Amino acid sequence: xxxxxxxxxxxCLEGTVRVGEVLTVLELADGTRHDVSLTVAQIMRYGKxxxxxxxxxxxxxxxxxxxxxxxxxxSCLVAPSSAD
Numbered sequence: 001x002x003x004x005x006x007x008x009x010x011x012c013l014e015g016t017v018r019v020g021e022v023l024t025v026l027e028l029a030d031g032t033r034h035d036v037s038l039t040v041a042q043i044m045r046y047g048k049x050x051x052x053x054x055x056x057x058x059x060x061x062x063x064x065x066x067x068x069x070x071x072x073x074x075s076c077l078v079a080p081s082s083a084d
Contacts, residue, residue: 005041006068011058015079019043019050023063025078026070036067038077 010017019040026034042062043050053059063071 003066004066004068005062006063006071008059008063008071009065010061010077012053012055014050014055015045016054017049017059017061021044021079023077024080027071027076028070029054029074034067034070036065036070037069038063038065038067 017040019042021040023040024036025037026038027075028034040061041064043052043053044060044062045057050059063077
């Protein structure tokens with residue numbers, strides 16, 4: 001992590017994740033929730049850039065935003081459409 005950017009290996013559990021999407025809720029493994037604003041800057045699957053991915057697939061995401069310092073192993077990120 002550096003310069004408000006982080007690379008994370010993730011699995012999509014629900015919906016579709018797209019480049020440019022802003023993730024707004026971060027839930028840590030201990031259940032603590034934070035309101036965040038993390039933008040999906042890049043999606044990589046099998047070494048190739050993608051514009052989106054969906055369940056049950058995994059990907060390497062590049063996230064940008066001031067909250068990247070809060071990211072931790074086994075965190076859950078949520079987009080606005082599924083935050084409720």
